[in-house]
Amino acid sequence: xxxxxxxxxxAVGTVTLLTVLAKLFSLWNTQxxxxxxxxxxxxxxxxxxLSLPLILFNGLGTALxxxxxxxxxxxxxxxxxxxxxxxxxxxxSLMVLATIALSLAGIALSPTIIRFTRFGEIDxxxxxxxxxxxxxxxxxxxxxxxxxxxxxxxxKYNMPAIVSIPYSLTVILYVYLLGAKFGVRGLVIATxxxxxxxxxxxxxxVKKQGYRFRPSFDYRSEDIxxxxxxxxxxxxxxxxxxxxxxxGNLLATGFPSGIVILNTVYNLTLxxxxxxxxxxxxxxxxxxxxxxxxxxxxxxxxxxxxxxxVLLFTxxxxxxxxxxxxxxxxxxxxxxxxxTPADVRAAGLVMMLYSLGIIGIGLKEVIxxxxxxxxxxxxxxxxxxxVAVTNISVTLILIRFLDFKGIALGYSISVLVGGxxxxxxxxxxxxxxxxxxxxRLLMKVSLACLIMALAVxxxxxxxxxxxxxxxxxxxxxxxxxxxxxxxxxxxxxxxLLGVKEAKEFITAVLSKVASFCxxxxxxxx
Numbered sequence: 001x002x003x004x005x006x007x008x009x010x011a012v013g014t015v016t017l018l019t020v021l022a023k024l025f026s027l028w029n030t031q032x033x034x035x036x037x038x039x040x041x042x043x044x045x046x047x048x049x050l051s052l053p054l055i056l057f058n059g060l061g062t063a064l065x066x067x068x069x070x071x072x073x074x075x076x077x078x079x080x081x082x083x084x085x086x087x088x089x090x091x092x093s094l095m096v097l098a099t100i101a102l103s104l105a106g107i108a109l110s111p112t113i114i115r116f117t118r119f120g121e122i123d124x125x126x127x128x129x130x131x132x133x134x135x136x137x138x139x140x141x142x143x144x145x146x147x148x149x150x151x152x153x154x155x156k157y158n159m160p161a162i163v164s165i166p167y168s169l170t171v172i173l174y175v176y177l178l179g180a181k182f183g184v185r186g187l188v189i190a191t192x193x194x195x196x197x198x199x200x201x202x203x204x205x206v207k208k209q210g211y212r213f214r215p216s217f218d219y220r221s222e223d224i225x226x227x228x229x230x231x232x233x234x235x236x237x238x239x240x241x242x243x244x245x246x247x248g249n250l251l252a253t254g255f256p257s258g259i260v261i262l263n264t265v266y267n268l269t270l271x272x273x274x275x276x277x278x279x280x281x282x283x284x285x286x287x288x289x290x291x292x293x294x295x296x297x298x299x300x301x302x303x304x305x306x307x308x309x310v311l312l313f314t315x316x317x318x319x320x321x322x323x324x325x326x327x328x329x330x331x332x333x334x335x336x337x338x339x340t341p342a343d344v345r346a347a348g349l350v351m352m353l354y355s356l357g358i359i360g361i362g363l364k365e366v367i368x369x370x371x372x373x374x375x376x377x378x379x380x381x382x383x384x385x386x387v388a389v390t391n392i393s394v395t396l397i398l399i400r401f402l403d404f405k406g407i408a409l410g411y412s413i414s415v416l417v418g419g420x421x422x423x424x425x426x427x428x429x430x431x432x433x434x435x436x437x438x439x440r441l442l443m444k445v446s447l448a449c450l451i452m453a454l455a456v457x458x459x460x461x462x463x464x465x466x467x468x469x470x471x472x473x474x475x476x477x478x479x480x481x482x483x484x485x486x487x488x489x490x491x492x493x494x495x496l497l498g499v500k501e502a503k504e505f506i507t508a509v510l511s512k513v514a515s516f517c518x519x520x521x522x523x524x525x
């Protein structure tokens with residue numbers, strides 16, 4: 001019989017694998033339409049139409065996630081499912097109404113938006129069409145975030161992890177089957193359909209939990225007033241992140257190839273890291289919420305110590321690994337055509353600089369959820385402001401010496417500052433947060449990372465001599481051999497150093513292998 005700790009490791013592992021799979025489909029999706037349609041003005045207008053609703057909704061989406069789960073999971077924790085469903089009916093009804101209004105406003109403003117871009121001189125009608133089609137996606141974004149929160153409250157994590165795959169498949173199939181006939185205009189419609197599916201496919205699993213939607217617009221209910229009062233600070237808190245990204249992108253446009261390299265590496269490094277971090281928060285945030293509803297601060301402290309252990313065990317070697325093999329990874333994926341060897345080298349350095357902030361992002365995102373579960377939104381907001389101010393001030397200094405690469409380093413420094421500040425604040429709030437245990441783990445993991453780094457560097461030197469060349473399979477070998485050697489050396493080192501997370505991970509892997517090789521034993525047990 002598996003322990004609660006093993007069950008958590010298994011849940012996080014499954015969600016992580018599914019999330020990585022979804023991100024791989026997303027990468028395939030992007031490569032497919034860029035390969036077929038290029039990066040011309042029509043694809044640029046498509047990208048604008050795709051990104052604007054998401055940027056506008058990002059803060060609201062995060063607010064929905066961190067508000068829905070604590071209130072909904074709190075009722076479930078107190079066995080008051082009826083009240084949970086009533087709250088959900090009101091929230092869905094009011095959010096659909098609000099997002100319809102936002103969509104109509106966006107559609108009405110589409111001509112004005114296009115007029116303020118250079119696209120108005122190219123094909124204003126197409127730009128307006130693309131925005132008008134994509135703005136209603138906000139409605140489905142809202143449903144998607146709410147329903148994901150509901151499923152996570154029921155400890156159903158798999159569907160939320162793969163929710164983007166139908167969208168990616170819709171776009172991929174469109175490009176291959178109909179792209180030549182309908183072009184980018186059809187791509188806009190296919191994207192709208194795919195993004196809508198992200199919400200629609202969550203309806204059956206939510207219904208399976210016994211929920212049936214009943215329209216209700218009781219905006220005066222105590223829960224709804226409480227939810228909306230909590231959402232505004234969250235939106236303000238996440239606005240700092242948007243300011244950071246907007247600031248970095250605007251600065252990067254002043255450097256040749258800067259914005260392309262920064263965005264490419266950001267999506268490859270930090271978005272994938274965030275996917276893993278969000279898989280952790282998807283498992284732990286509902287637990288924090290239930291414990292907060294029960295006023296169990298000691299339980300929150302124990303669970304936070306546990307998830308921080310997992311973060312250190314996984315993200316520190318990931319950061320070191322990306323620093324070491326970043327250039328090879330960039331070369332394998334993008335090192336072709338107009339992406340020159342100089343671009344590959346610059347992108348590899350940017351990846352190393354961005355990877356320095358992975359631990360900070362992990363700390364900030366996880367501990368933010370702890371404060372949200374405690375319905376303390378002020379602390380994350382103030383921390384978000386600190387991150388934004390630090391990022392802007394440090395980056396303005398660094399770009400004088402590192403050009404656009406200073407933007408990546410400035411971002412990493414700011415999120416490290418924010419993550420460490422949230423760790424300090426959580427220690428003040430949760431007296432039983434085990435800093436001594438975290439420090440011991442940090443020392444062991446750091447030693448294991450040093451061993452891993454030496455193994456990777458030696459392997460890199462060997463494969464560079466044995467398998468030179470620009471063929472794809474040679475690039476693959478030069479990347480994967482150091483990665484495999486690094487992973488094996490890290491897990492072996494942490495296992496020998498007595499790291500509990502390493503032992504649990506290896507036990508879980510061996511159990512999976514055994515059940516796969518001998519399914520009859522698994523069934524018999």
